[in-house]
Amino acid sequence: MNLNYSHHLEFRVRYSETDRMGYCYHGNYASYFELGRVEALRSLGIVYKRLEDDGILLPVVSMNIQYKLPAKYDDLLRLETTLVRTTNCTMEFTYVLRDQHALVLTNASTVLVFQSLHQGKPIRIPEFIQTILSMYEINQ
Amino acid sequence: MNLNYSHHLEFRVRYSETDRMGYCYHGNYASYFELGRVEALRSLGIVYKRLEDDGILLPVVSMNIQYKLPAKYDDLLRLETTLVRTTNCTMEFTYVLRDQHALVLTNASTVLVFQSLHQGKPIRIPEFIQTILSMYEINQ
Amino acid sequence: MNLNYSHHLEFRVRYSETDRMGYCYHGNYASYFELGRVEALRSLGIVYKRLEDDGILLPVVSMNIQYKLPAKYDDLLRLETTLVRTTNCTMEFTYVLRDQHALVLTNASTVLVFQSLHQGKPIRIPEFIQTILSMYEINQ
Amino acid sequence: MNLNYSHHLEFRVRYSETDRMGYCYHGNYASYFELGRVEALRSLGIVYKRLEDDGILLPVVSMNIQYKLPAKYDDLLRLETTLVRTTNCTMEFTYVLRDQHALVLTNASTVLVFQSLHQGKPIRIPEFIQTILSMYEINQ
Numbered sequence: 165m166n167l168n169y170s171h172h173l174e175f176r177v178r179y180s181e182t183d184r185m186g187y188c189y190h191g192n193y194a195s196y197f198e199l200g201r202v203e204a205l206r207s208l209g210i211v212y213k214r215l216e217d218d219g220i221l222l223p224v225v226s227m228n229i230q231y232k233l234p235a236k237y238d239d240l241l242r243l244e245t246t247l248v249r250t251t252n253c254t255m256e257f258t259y260v261l262r263d264q265h266a267l268v269l270t271n272a273s274t275v276l277v278f279q280s281l282h283q284g285k286p287i288r289i290p291e292f293i294q295t296i297l298s299m300y301e302i303n304q
Numbered sequence: 305m306n307l308n309y310s311h312h313l314e315f316r317v318r319y320s321e322t323d324r325m326g327y328c329y330h331g332n333y334a335s336y337f338e339l340g341r342v343e344a345l346r347s348l349g350i351v352y353k354r355l356e357d358d359g360i361l362l363p364v365v366s367m368n369i370q371y372k373l374p375a376k377y378d379d380l381l382r383l384e385t386t387l388v389r390t391t392n393c394t395m396e397f398t399y400v401l402r403d404q405h406a407l408v409l410t411n412a413s414t415v416l417v418f419q420s421l422h423q424g425k426p427i428r429i430p431e432f433i434q435t436i437l438s439m440y441e442i443n444q
Numbered sequence: 445m446n447l448n449y450s451h452h453l454e455f456r457v458r459y460s461e462t463d464r465m466g467y468c469y470h471g472n473y474a475s476y477f478e479l480g481r482v483e484a485l486r487s488l489g490i491v492y493k494r495l496e497d498d499g500i501l502l503p504v505v506s507m508n509i510q511y512k513l514p515a516k517y518d519d520l521l522r523l524e525t526t527l528v529r530t531t532n533c534t535m536e537f538t539y540v541l542r543d544q545h546a547l548v549l550t551n552a553s554t555v556l557v558f559q560s561l562h563q564g565k566p567i568r569i570p571e572f573i574q575t576i577l578s579m580y581e582i583n584q
Numbered sequence: 585m586n587l588n589y590s591h592h593l594e595f596r597v598r599y600s601e602t603d604r605m606g607y608c609y610h611g612n613y614a615s616y617f618e619l620g621r622v623e624a625l626r627s628l629g630i631v632y633k634r635l636e637d638d639g640i641l642l643p644v645v646s647m648n649i650q651y652k653l654p655a656k657y658d659d660l661l662r663l664e665t666t667l668v669r670t671t672n673c674t675m676e677f678t679y680v681l682r683d684q685h686a687l688v689l690t691n692a693s694t695v696l697v698f699q700s701l702h703q704g705k706p707i708r709i710p711e712f713i714q715t716i717l718s719m720y721e722i723n724q
Binding site for chain 3: 324325327329330331332333334335338356361363364365366367368369370371372374
């Protein structure tokens with residue numbers, strides 16, 4: 165299923181996230197994308213914490229990041245998170261991270277798989293999530 | 305019970321641990337002390353992971369850090385971890401972190417409490433740990 | 445100078461900040477207190493980033509944390525940061541971290557020292573900061 | 585230039601690196617790959633810290649990670665870092681992360697660019713590094 169559901173989030177680069185170059189450490193972007201994803205899902209009525217409490221995990225199976233320009237300490241960043249695709253068991257998100265002047269700093273994508281906590285195996289996307297997501301389906 | 309069991313550990317400051325000042329971010333020392341503690345316990349035959357797997361948690365209830373000199377990127381640090389005291393349910397560790405020239409960078413202490421995972425309440429220190437620790441008891 | 449300037453901040457525990465116990469890792473509170481401090485100063489018109497850009501560092505020289513109850517993933521936390529004291533070269537902050545039900549999770553305090561980037565030595569609190577802070581002085 | 589220089593590093597998953605799933609948080613692998621890279625370069629006589637002190641930065645411009653199996657707390661991991669390619673200004677590394685049973689947990693690659701600290705622009709790989717690396721050149 166191809167989708168086009170986007171969500172925007174603003175946050176500042178924390179001091180703890182900077183590195184010796186004075187930039188946001190490149191490893192910290194993964195947690196930014198997670199923030200974007202979690203808030204995008206929350207805005208759809210899907211609370212990730214409740215999924216986990218119900219025994220459904222959603223680990224990342226691949227991540228792809230293009231670093232174009234550095235984010236710097238205290239920068240007010242704007243993250244656009246887009247849910248672009250689902251398969252039986254996976255979701256794919258893309259991310260565009262911009263600074264306060266709307267310059268693109270980073271492009272990224274992640275694929276996540278629905279997994280059973282107890283069996284540790286991929287599972288089909290839960291019905292209620294499919295129902296919600298189908299409202300944002302696009303033909304391609 | 306007063307104790308005097310010390311353990312030494314060497315490690316480098318990782319790039320991901322630096323901040324914009326070029327120092328090791330002050331929040332990262334907590335993970336260094338945890339490393340010291342876990343390896344000190346391992347050297348006594350107490351594997352923290354197994355405790356958790358057996359339903360015993362050991363959360364930190366207080367932490368006290370005096371930062372004297374900064375640790376810098378790639379510095380080879382030497383951490384001395386000392387188990388100084390136990391009560392019915394708690395363990396107290398002190399830490400001295402030195403740089404490659406033996407200069408003291410940081411002094412710290414933490415108190416941890418033995419807790420039952422399922423009941424979330426403090427529990428007595430397990431017998432086998434008391435037996436091990438009693439070999440290092442000192443009179444004071 | 446004794447002061448009483450408080451600031452409130454709300455934020456959620458990020459997934460990246462959790463640990464195997466399902467709690468917010470105890471080492472991450474240092475970055476929460478830094479957030480509180482930076483935003484408290486910003487609300488007074490003091491932008492920490494600009495201080496650093498002007499060659500003034502403000503490293504933490506001591507930190508004291510009492511962990512009472514764990515913060516958990518996705519909890520909406522409320523942090524009260526209070527500037528309680530200054531000396532010639534230092535500022536002392538206290539922190540109370542509460543969960544969404546106003547339960548106190550953590551109490552903490554930090555002392556920071558004004559330092560010259562180039563000389564690496566303590567310096568007096570800049571005049572413009574003293575002027576701002578003097579408006580919040582209390583007699584004790 | 586195609587290369588084939590590999591380096592092996594062993595380390596444990598720290599408690600601070602775990603997440604609520606009980607796994608190593610997926611964002612932390614970036615710091616593991618950095619460790620591998622820094623130690624691979626050190627084993628060639630190239631100390632990354634000295635490069636930075638000489639005004640040469642080496643930021644990551646792209647990162648690609650395939651997560652196959654989770655790394656868990658206290659697992660003793662083995663990271664194989666291979667320098668596979670250089671261009672005028674860039675270096676490409678690949679990574680294979682294995683657990684103590686030699687199971688592949690993660691595959692990854694990163695591209696880094698040599699950059700001047702002062703001008704913020706890509707620069708040619710320094711001569712002394714080219715000389716060292718040419719010893720590991722392979723024909724393809």
